[in-house]
Amino acid sequence: MIKLSRPQKPAILTRNEQAWLKSLMDAIQKYGSFKEIPKDEKNKLTSHYRHDEIKAALFPSSFNKCAFCEGKPQENGNIEVEHFLPKSIYPSETFSWENFLPSCRKCNDSKLAHDTGVEPIINPYDDEPDEHFRYCDILIKPVKDDQKAQKTISVLSLNSARLMKPRAEILISLHSFSSALEEAIQDLESADSERKRMHKTRKLIESIEIMEQLTETHKAYSGYCKSYLNSCAPFLAAKEIISTLHNL
Template sequence: MIKLTRPPEPAILCENAENWTKAMLELVEKYDGYNKIPSSEKEAALRNYRHDDIRNALRDSSFGKCAFCEGIPAETGFPEVEHFHPKSIYTDKAFEWTNLLYSCKACNNSKLNHDTQQEPIINPYDLDPGNCFTYTDIMMEAKAGVNHVIADKTISVCGLSAKRLFSARGAILVNFRAFEADLREALDDFYLARSTQNKMKRAAKINDALCTIEELAKPSAKLSNYCSYLLENSATYQEAKRRLQEYTDENM
């Protein structure tokens, strides 16, 4: 999970949210409760929050990834518009722009109707998750500190340490270790270089290796929070960054 910036509210929602909400609340009153509304009428009243303009704006702001697990919903065919505060409890927020996120079906189903006002979880549009999580191998854990409780609840509610994410994190870990090995080799070659020309060539090789490995942690990359953790805890990466900066400073 990474920090997201919410884009401007789509025109379709600005123009219609009030009327759509009114119609939905009228159904709740008519049938004496959200869960008592017949499925066909409920679907007809709710379908508009999945409008393409709304979905696309949320998808783009989330870099095409699930706002919770950072997986790519389009790869599985199950991208959804998710209500942060569940519409079954907070029906008046069913068409509220700040209540909508882009999600994969797995996270949405895991979260279900969890009451996020009574038991808060992280909304990545509101709270920066960057310093909320840590990992043991491929298992996500809540980091100690002021946000530990809400981070732990987020992992539990959204299933962020579920088996479904093991393969994706495992594949990234394998790629990362391979990139890290390439970086170690480039760094060792740099230390062995004697001539100015060879130093320069091998410094360029380190820079290329750094650029490659840093691609994994860009916001648009899958599971970039996990990748950022790997970078922060890689002694080889930190050494290479430091040594390249020293070499650059020495030769400016």
């Protein structure tokens, strides 16, 4: 999970939010509760939040990834407009821009109607995920005894097999890159001519760039990759070597 910035509310929502909400609330009053509205009528009344203009404004803010697990649509099901506060419990928030997140089908299904108003989970638009989560091997864990983070992991099944598998595949690649960096550093240190040092330095820079590309925000699971590199000794050593050379 990475920190996200909420974009400006789309014009279609600004124009229609109050009218859509009034129709829904009138139906709730008519039938006695959100739950009692007939299914077809309920779908018709609430479907506006899935408007293409709303999706077009919201989805790029998460780089077309799931805001929770960072999975791409082809890996975890279509990206959907998720209500952070469930509309079944908080119908007045059904068309609230601040209540929308892009979520993959798997995370949406895991969250279901969990009452985030009573038992909050991390919202990457409002919270800084790096302050709440850490990674241990292929598992995501709460920082210290962060209960909000623990609840998020549990509710969204962030340590399910579907997410541990891609992390494991990424971890293999990262370990491979890390080993290659160690060799590149040793080669640079043993270079016995300026020409060789320049060549080895270029190779070292290229290796760093390849690893850093995995942390780019539009890449799947970039938060996991960033966490790995922040504690990867060969990567940090290589960065320090290049920084020193640039300052000479």
